[in-house]
Structures are given as C-alpha cells and as structure tokens.
Amino acid sequence: MQRRNFLKSFSAAGLVAGTSITQKALAAADYEGPIFITLQARGGWDVTSLCDPKTSYVLTNRDGTTENILVNRWSETLEIGEVTGSEIKYAPFAQNEKLFTNHAEKMMILNGIDMQTNSHQAGTINTWSGRFSEGLPTFTALVAQAYGQGLPMAFVSNGGYAATSGIISPTLLAGNSRRLRDLVTPNKVNSNSLSDTRNFIAQSNLSIINQFKQDRLDRLLARNGLPFTQKVLNQFSSAQSDQNDLQYLQDEILHGRDENGDDIVGEVTAGNYNATLSYNNQFLDQIELTLAAGAANLMVAADLTTGGFDTHGNHDNSQANALRTLTDGVDFLWKKAEALGIDNRIRLVISSEFSRTPKYNDSNGKDHWPVNSMIFMQKPGAVATTGREIKYGKVFGASSDGHRALQLNPTDLSAIQFGSEDENDPKPTLQPKHVHRVLRRWAGIENDPFSELFDLDAGDLNVEQII
Amino acid sequence: MASITRAQDPDELTNFTNPGDINSSCYGCHKIMDPIAGAFQSYGDFGEYLHKEAGTTTLSNVYIRDGKRWNNQDNPLRFHPGDTWYRDNLIPPGFNDKHMNTSQDYWYKTLQRKENYVDATQWLANEIVNDEQFLSGTVKFWYPAIFGSDPISVPVNTNDPDFDQRSQIYLYQQTLINKLAQNFKFRKMNLKDLLVDMVLTDQYRALDRLDINTNIELVAGQGVLLTPEQLDRKIYAITLHHWNNMSNPDSNHKLLNDFYYYYGGIDSDEIDKRTRDITSLMSLVIQRMNAEFSCRMVMDEFVLPRGDRRLFTVVDDLSSVPALAPDTAEGVYKIDLDNIRHQIAKLHFDILGEQLDDQDPEVSFTLDLFTQVWTKRINDDNFSDVPSQNSEDMMYNEYCNTGGVDWDRNVWPYKNPEQTLKAWQAVVIYLMSDFKFIYR
Numbered sequence: 001m002q003r004r005n006f007l008k009s010f011s012a013a014g015l016v017a018g019t020s021i022t023q024k025a026l027a028a029a030d031y032e033g034p035i036f037i038t039l040q041a042r043g044g045w046d047v048t049s050l051c052d053p054k055t056s057y058v059l060t061n062r063d064g065t066t067e068n069i070l071v072n073r074w075s076e077t078l079e080i081g082e083v084t085g086s087e088i089k090y091a092p093f094a095q096n097e098k099l100f101t102n103h104a105e106k107m108m109i110l111n112g113i114d115m116q117t118n119s120h121q122a123g124t125i126n127t128w129s130g131r132f133s134e135g136l137p138t139f140t141a142l143v144a145q146a147y148g149q150g151l152p153m154a155f156v157s158n159g160g161y162a163a164t165s166g167i168i169s170p171t172l173l174a175g176n177s178r179r180l181r182d183l184v185t186p187n188k189v190n191s192n193s194l195s196d197t198r199n200f201i202a203q204s205n206l207s208i209i210n211q212f213k214q215d216r217l218d219r220l221l222a223r224n225g226l227p228f229t230q231k232v233l234n235q236f237s238s239a240q241s242d243q244n245d246l247q248y249l250q251d252e253i254l255h256g257r258d259e260n261g262d263d264i265v266g267e268v269t270a271g272n273y274n275a276t277l278s279y280n281n282q283f284l285d286q287i288e289l290t291l292a293a294g295a296a297n298l299m300v301a302a303d304l305t306t307g308g309f310d311t312h313g314n315h316d317n318s319q320a321n322a323l324r325t326l327t328d329g330v331d332f333l334w335k336k337a338e339a340l341g342i343d344n345r346i347r348l349v350i351s352s353e354f355s356r357t358p359k360y361n362d363s364n365g366k367d368h369w370p371v372n373s374m375i376f377m378q379k380p381g382a383v384a385t386t387g388r389e390i391k392y393g394k395v396f397g398a399s400s401d402g403h404r405a406l407q408l409n410p411t412d413l414s415a416i417q418f419g420s421e422d423e424n425d426p427k428p429t430l431q432p433k434h435v436h437r438v439l440r441r442w443a444g445i446e447n448d449p450f451s452e453l454f455d456l457d458a459g460d461l462n463v464e465q466i467i
Numbered sequence: 468m469a470s471i472t473r474a475q476d477p478d479e480l481t482n483f484t485n486p487g488d489i490n491s492s493c494y495g496c497h498k499i500m501d502p503i504a505g506a507f508q509s510y511g512d513f514g515e516y517l518h519k520e521a522g523t524t525t526l527s528n529v530y531i532r533d534g535k536r537w538n539n540q541d542n543p544l545r546f547h548p549g550d551t552w553y554r555d556n557l558i559p560p561g562f563n564d565k566h567m568n569t570s571q572d573y574w575y576k577t578l579q580r581k582e583n584y585v586d587a588t589q590w591l592a593n594e595i596v597n598d599e600q601f602l603s604g605t606v607k608f609w610y611p612a613i614f615g616s617d618p619i620s621v622p623v624n625t626n627d628p629d630f631d632q633r634s635q636i637y638l639y640q641q642t643l644i645n646k647l648a649q650n651f652k653f654r655k656m657n658l659k660d661l662l663v664d665m666v667l668t669d670q671y672r673a674l675d676r677l678d679i680n681t682n683i684e685l686v687a688g689q690g691v692l693l694t695p696e697q698l699d700r701k702i703y704a705i706t707l708h709h710w711n712n713m714s715n716p717d718s719n720h721k722l723l724n725d726f727y728y729y730y731g732g733i734d735s736d737e738i739d740k741r742t743r744d745i746t747s748l749m750s751l752v753i754q755r756m757n758a759e760f761s762c763r764m765v766m767d768e769f770v771l772p773r774g775d776r777r778l779f780t781v782v783d784d785l786s787s788v789p790a791l792a793p794d795t796a797e798g799v800y801k802i803d804l805d806n807i808r809h810q811i812a813k814l815h816f817d818i819l820g821e822q823l824d825d826q827d828p829e830v831s832f833t834l835d836l837f838t839q840v841w842t843k844r845i846n847d848d849n850f851s852d853v854p855s856q857n858s859e860d861m862m863y864n865e866y867c868n869t870g871g872v873d874w875d876r877n878v879w880p881y882k883n884p885e886q887t888l889k890a891w892q893a894v895v896i897y898l899m900s901d902f903k904f905i906y907r
Contacts, residue, residue, distance in 0.1 A: 018866075042737065083727055118480065131624075133623050133624060134620060135623075135624055135627050136621070152746070152747035152748070153746065153747060153748060158736035158737070158738075159734075159736075159738035159739070160643075162735065162740070165629075166629075169744040169745075169746055170732055170742070170746075171746040171747070171748050172728055172729065172738065172742055172746075172748075173729075173747075173748070174728040174737070174738060175726070175728045175729045176725070176728075179725045179726060179729065182725070182726075182755055183726070183729060183748060183751040183752060183755055186751050186754040186755040186758055187754070187758050189866045197864065198864060198866045199758075199864050199865060199866065200758035200759060200762065200865070200866055200867070200868065201758055201762075201865060201892075201896070202842065202864065202865040202889075203864075205840055205843075205865075205889060205893055208836065208839050208840055208843070208893065209836065209840075209893050209896050211838040211896055212832065212833075212835070213897060213900060213901075214830075215832065216832065216897070216901065217902065219829075220902055225674075225675065225688065225689075226673060226674075226675065226684050226687055226689075226692055227684050227685055227688075228684065228686055228687060228688045229688040229689045229690045229691070231905065232689075232690030232692075232901060232902075233690070235744055235745055236750075236902055238746055238747075239745045239746055239747045239749065239750040240747075240750050242747040243747040243750050243751050243754070245747070245750075246747055246748060246751060250565075279733065295768035305737045307737060315686070357480065361526075362529060363529060367480075368480075369480065370480070382475070396734075411845055453628050454628075455626070
C-alpha cells in the first residue's frame with residue numbers, strides 16, 4: 001500500500017484514544033515467530049546496583065571544593081562482578097550474581113541512557129515508546145501490530161505502560177490460571193478437570209444461539225451509526241469471532257500440572273519455583289500465563305511488570321527486595337520458556353523509567369536520576385526469519401563514575417570521557433529514541449508502515465553499530 | 468504534573484536537595500504540591516492521625532530526633548515540641564499562594580476558634596472548593612465515569628498522523644468542559660445537576676450522525692464498554708441475581724473477583740488504566756457468565772408466581788409453547804404465541820433497554836431463536852422427559868448450575884417436558900451477550 005493511502009486508511013479508522021484498527025487474519029492464529037517481552041521495573045530501578053555498577057566518585061562543588069561521594073554501600077566491602085569473556089559488569093548486590101552467572105550469555109546491555117527527565121510519568125512514556133509526550137505506541141504494541149494481525153491476543157499486557165495509539169488492543173492477562181481455564185473452556189462445568197466433560201449448554205443449542213448472535217450483530221453493523229459506535233461494534237465482532245482460538249491456551253496452562261491444575265513435582269511451574277524461594281513471588285504467575293499465551297502461538301508481544309523500585313527511603317534493603325523479585329522472575333522466565341520449548345523465540349528487554357541518584361539522601365534512600373540502562377536478552381543462535389540478533393556480551397553507551405550519561409561519537413558510538421566534551425561541538429547522548437530504533441531493528445520492523453508513521457527522529461547516532 | 472518540565476540536568480539534581488528551592492526547576496511543580504501536602508500535616512504516611520509525640524504531630528522520625536538531639540533553642544529551623552509542620556520547609560502549607568497558619572502558631576484548637584475548622588484538611592477543602600478551577604476539575608473528574616474515557620490531552624506533536632483529528636476533538640472537549648463548568652457554577656455546584664447536564668449532551672446521547680456535528684462523531688455515541696463493577700451491578704439490577712457461586716448466595720461476585728482482571732479491572736497500582744476495548748478473552752468472560760448463570764436464573768424466575776417474578780411476567784409458566792407439539796410429547800401445552808412474543812418484547816426492554824413493538828422485526832428474530840431451540844428439543848425423542856432425571860441431561864451432556872436444587876423431584880418446573888426452559892434460557896443468553904447489554 002502506498003504511504004499516502006495507508007495514512008488515509010489509518011486516519012479513517014480513527015487514531016483517537018481507545019480506537020483500534022481491526023484487520024482479520026489472513027490465516028488461522030498460529031504465530032511461531034519471535035516473542036517480544038518487555039519487563040517494566042516500575043518506580044525507577046538503581047542500575048548502579050545492577051548492570052552499570054558504581055562505587056564512589058569525586059564531586060566538584062560549585063565553589064570549586066571537592067568531596068568524595070559514596071554511591072553504593074556494597075562497594076565498601078565488595079568488588080564489582082565481571083562476566084568472563086564479556087564486557088558486562090555487575091554490582092555484587094541482591095541476587096545479581098545468580099542472574100549474571102546464569103544468564104549473561106544471553107545479554108546485551110545499553111548503559112548511560114539519557115532519559116532527560118526524572119518524572120515517573122514522562123520517564124515511563126519515554127522508556128517504552130521512545131518519546132516524552134504521549135502519542136507513540138509502545139514497542140510491544142508496534143511489534144504486535146506488525147506480526148500479530150488476526151491473533152486473538154497478539155499483545156498481552158500485565159499492567160504498566162501499554163499505550164497503543166489505537167493500532168492494536170491489549171489483552172490484560174493478570175489473573176489466576178485456574179480461572180483462565182474457566183474462560184478458555186467457557187462451556188465446561190468443571191474446566192479444571194479433563195475427565196469431567198459436562199457442559200452447561202448443549203452444543204446443538206449453543207450453535208443455534210451463536211448463529212442468532214452473529215445475525216443480530218450483522219444487523220447492528222449494517223445500520224447507519226456513528227463512526228465511534230461502528231468501530232466498537234467491529235471490535236466486539238472480532239473479539240467474538242476470535243475467541244475460539246483461545247482454547248489452545250488450555251494445554252499450555254496445564255504444562256507441568258496434572259489435569260486438576262496441581263503442580264507436578266519436579267516440573268517447572270510458578271508454584272514449584274516459588275517453593276524454592278524464601279518469599280512469595282507473585283510475579284511468577286504473570287510470567288507463566290504470558291508464556292502460555294506465547295507457547296499457544298497466540299501472542300507476539302507482552303509487557304510484564306514488577307514494582308517496588310521507588311526507594312526514596314531505606315534504599316539498600318528495599319531496592320534489593322525489588323531486584324530480587326525481578327531477577328528471580330527473569331530466571332524463572334527462561335527456565336519456563338525452555339520447558340515450553342519456546343526459549344529460542346523469546347526476546348526479552350528489561351528496563352525502568354529512570355535510575356536513582358548516585359548518593360544516599362537523609363533517609364538512606366535514593367531519589368530520581370535521569371540516567372538509565374536497558375538489558376536485552378536473547379538466546380545465542382536463536383535467529384528467526386524476522387528480526388536480528390543482539391551482540392552477546394557487549395555493552396553500548398556509557399556513564400561516568402558519578403553516573404552521568406556520556407556523549408557518544410555518532411559513528412562508532414565510542415564514549416567521550418566526562419569533562420572532555422567539546423562545548424562548541426556537543427555530541428549526542430544515547431536516548432530512548434535511539435534505543436527504540438535499536439528495538440525496531442531487533443524486531444525487523446524498522447520499515448513497517450506503522451514504524452514509519454510513528455517516526456522517532458533519531459538519526460543522529462549510528463545505532464546500526466548496536467543491532 | 469505538566470506545569471513545568473521536570474529537572475533534567477544531573478548537575479542540578481546533584482546540587483539541589485530541596486525541591487522547594489525557588490532556584491530549582493523542581494519549584495515549578497513543588498510550589499503547588501508542597502503547600503497542599505502541608506495541609507495534610509495531621510496524617511502520617513499510612514493515614515494515622517497525630518500519632519507521634521503524645522498525639523501532637525506526624526512529622527518524620529529523623530526530623531523529630533534531630534530536633535531533640537540538638538539544642539533547638541539555638542536552631543529555629545529544627546523541630547520544637549508542639550510543631551505540626553517542618554520549620555525548614557521553604558514553601559509553607561497553604562493553597563494557591565494563600566498561606567495557612569503553621570508550625571507553632573498553628574494548632575487545631577486555635578484554628579477551630581478562629582476559623583471554625585478542626586483540622587487543616589478542612590481548611591484546604593474549603594480553599595479548593597472556592598477556587599475557580601474546582602469547577603472544571605469536577606467536570607474532568609466525572610468525565611470518564613459518564614463518557615467512558617478521559618478527555619484527551621492537548622496534542623503537541625504536529626507531525627503525529629492524528630494531530631489534526633486530535634486537535635479537533637481536544638477543542639470540542641475543552642469547550643464542553645468549560646460550558647459544563649459554568650453551568651455547574653450557575654447551579655450552585657449541585658453535583659446532581661452537573662451529572663444531568665452531562666448525560667444531556669450530544670456526546671452522551673447521540674445515536675446517529677444526523678444528531679451531531681462532525682467534530683464529535685469520533686467520540687460520541689453508543690459503545691462505552693461497561694467496567695466489571697458496572698456490569699456486575701447491571702446484572703443484579705436486571706435479574707435480581709448475582710453471578711456468583713449459585714449454591715452460596717453470599718459468595719464473591721465472579722466479575723469482581725475470579726474474572727475481575729480478565730475483564731479489565733484495575734488494582735490502581737500495577738494496573739491503573741481501565742480496558743476500554745473488548746478483547747477475545749473478555750468476550751469469553753461474558754460467555755462463561757451466561758453459561759453458568761442463565762439456566763438457574765430462568766428456573767428461579769419460573770419457580771415464583773408470575774406476579775413475583777422480575778423478568779418473566781407475561782407468560783404464565785413453562786407450559787406456554789409457540790406451536791402444536793408432536794402427538795408423542797408429554798406435558799401440558801398451551802399454544803400461547805402472542806404472549807410469548809409480548810414476553811420477548813418485554814425482555815428486550817428489560818435487558819437491552821429497547822422499546823419495541825411486539826411485531827418489531829427484532830422481536831421476531833428472537834422469537835425465531837426461541838422457536839428453533841424449542842422445536843429441536845420437542846421433536847427429539849431424547850428430550851421427551853427432560854430435564855427430569857436430575858440436574859444433568861445425559862443425552863446432550865447438558866448441565867444446569869442448580870446450586871444444590873434437587874432436580875430429582877418429578878415436579879414442575881424441574882420437570883419440563885414442554886421443553887421451554889432451555890428455549891427461554893437461549894433467549895436470555897442471546898440478550899445478555901448482546902452489544903447493548905455489555906456496552907452503553
């Protein structure tokens with residue numbers, strides 16, 4: 001479709017909040033491509049205690065005096081961790097050693113991302129859409145739209161920032177797996193038993209009712225109505241016609257469980273994994289259901305969320321707890337994906353709205369800080385027919401000892417040392433708009449019509465160096 | 468808060484530790500927020516009322532401790548016993564540049580005596596309500612509840628593909644908000660009047676594009692998806708039944724518990740945006756609701772005398788059939804087509820709000836559904852005495868969620884050889900899964 005016509009049809013369909021463009025699938029729901037997942041660490045994580053480790057630095061005050069600032073207390077007794085054969089370094093904090101020991105081979109890291117804000121809202125929008133102001137779809141919405149036309153749950157949201165700009169509707173999947181079984185087999189009396197085959201409504205009756213429902217919907221659609229109502233009726237119609245495909249979730253929800261939904265000893269399930277932890281990690285349920293949707297070939301992209309990172313007080317303890325939840329979740333995600341046989345398809349990206357100040361405040365907390373990081377994860381060798389592969393073990397972008405975002409040479413992305421910048425010829429810092437160019441290239445959607453429509457205006461850095 | 472661009476400069480963030488400093492860019496927002504925070508001085512982090520220092524303050528432990536540790540007489544900016552607000556705060560409690568009595572001067576008894584308030588929050592409430600912006604703020608607060616979504620934010624990126632469209636809608640919405648706000652003021656801030664004004668707008672009432680101007684066509688009309696809370700209340704209002712565990716009328720409502728998030732509920736933490744577009748998974752919630760709910764609901768209706776029923780107040784009982792039954796069929800038959808048609812028209816009104824004549828084509832379509840289901844069963848030998856064995860029809864693997872009702876009793880309505888129960892159930896499912904039932 002020519003760009004002009006594409007824009008025209010897009011405009012006609014209505015881009016305003018809550019609208020959606022529905023294009024029916026050319027084929028049955030059976031997506032076997034890469035699955036893109038964002039993990040949104042909500043509240044502002046401390047990357048200096050994760051993937052951009054900092055210890056202390058010398059601060060020059062405005063009056064010219066200097067003072068030594070402690071960035072992290074762990075640095076008083078512990079050394080920064082290094083991953084052998086890799087550029088990746090990590091803070092010896094929380095459970096980072098477990099995360100990086102077991103999963104660094106799948107990682108590429110972007111550090112020193114200049115968020116240009118320390119506002120939760122603006123930072124969240126910027127991190128996940130590539131721009132401060134509202135109006136751009138998130139990366140997951142964009143990629144789900146590109147590859148998921150006709151899938152009943154192409155874009156799964158578990159909360160967090162999920163702006164779609166009207167190009168696709170997110171499916172909220174936060175809930176209980178047993179109740180999800182009730183939904184994927186809605187007519188079964190006992191959905192959580194394979195042997196109990198009783199139905200509420202005789203199949204013959206259901207067929208008659210469904211035909212009458214469809215006829216009624218067709219009549220409503222045929223009546224002259226307002227564009228808003230027409231659009232909603234189309235959504236309603238699509239939702240009903242696609243719902244049967246969701247029955248394929250049944251087997252995946254039961255993975256590792258018996259027919260009653262109880263965990264089988266030794267299998268990779270959220271319940272079994274939780275039993276190995278010293279705390280209750282509810283985040284695992286979210287991961288498990290999301291991966292079930294991916295394994296059922298119903299989903300292209302999903303947002304996962306975990307919170308607790310806004311540690312203005314008692315930082316070390318609270319941030320460690322939040323990071324522990326996150327890193328256990330990442331570990332479980334890869335284990336479960338492998339058990340489901342979809343680890344080769346997973347593309348995981350982890351970040352937050354910003355980071356935290358490179359110093360402690362009076363309440364032993366850390367406040368907002370506009371320099372961020374993003375962790376990309378992909379199993380080595382897992383190259384699909386669409387998209388590209390990350391550079392494993394590489395770190396792009398950089399920050400100073402005091403966690404300032406460093407300017408980068410636009411062509412080779414080498415960092416300019418803090419204090420050596422040319423005031424007359426400032427170079428760009430790595431910003432979310434550049435990161436989203438990287439994400440789009442990773443997914444192979446940089447030339448998708450919607451990617452072009454939602455332009456990032458980020459050509460001042462040669463991000464082809466990254467992916 | 469969009470009053471000012473939030474601090475972006477790491478240098479500034481390093482050197483300014485007090486966002487109330489007028490020289491920091493933080494000040495743009497904090498000059499508004501901090502005074503309001505000060506008005507909540509009687510309440511602690513978790514809502515406790517004056518829970519420290521023998522019931523005199525809620526200030527932070529560090530601030531109180533430091534004030535006691537040092538000789539506070541030598542340091543007027545540290546905590547003094549009896550203080551209710553921070554002495555080192557650069558922006559005093561208040562609202563909109565109006566300062567409230569603070570610190571040692573401020574004490575609720577003093578205020579009570581002077582200004583007839585017992586707490587600072589009451590002072591704040593009075594100030595807020597008397598501010599001109601309270602009028603439009605109130606309209607914006609109720610806007611999503613009435614119109615189904617928040618008014619859109621001002622479009623700022625002229626390169627966005629929908630910039631023109633959004634600009635049109637933005638201007639329309641702002642004009643509407645201002646108009647409603649002025650009416651609200653004129654009616655002495657009577658909320659009931661405001662809500663009436665809102666539902667009388669074209670945006671709320673428009674059914675056809677002839678009704679309105681083109682600027683609002685994209686946001687006006689039927690099609691606001693009900694939230695799980697609204698749908699739960701609607702189900703009860705129409706049927707006098709909750710969708711819950713049928714054997715326990717006091718059990719949790721399933722739309723508010725088991726399926727709350729699947730149907731777009733929020734937890735106001737990780738999930739803080741309501742789902743406004745229906746998804747396939749959400750449509751399965753409706754299907755599940757009807758599967759579990761409809762049979763028992765219809766049966767409970769027909770158990771009652773006609774005058775005591777909620778929905779089936781036209782047909783006498785389950786013996787009303789639309790046509791002659793086969794000679795072999797058991798049961799007491801009363802060919803009652805007119806009343807069945809009238810009953811269906813009433814169900815269209817009760818469940819969908821459609822006011823239809825008995826001869827309306829939509830009534831005829833629904834009657835066709837009733838008749839098809841009935842005919843299929845009455846002509847099938849397998850249904851000659853169904854349901855009469857128990858709660859389950861073994862031949863058709865069909866089960867009614869009776870919640871402990873004993874179907875073994877060989878009595879009406881559990882014994883329904885006229886085969887009308889399932890026909891009425893089909894009608895209820897058809898209507899309760901309709902667009903007009905789950906949207907407004």
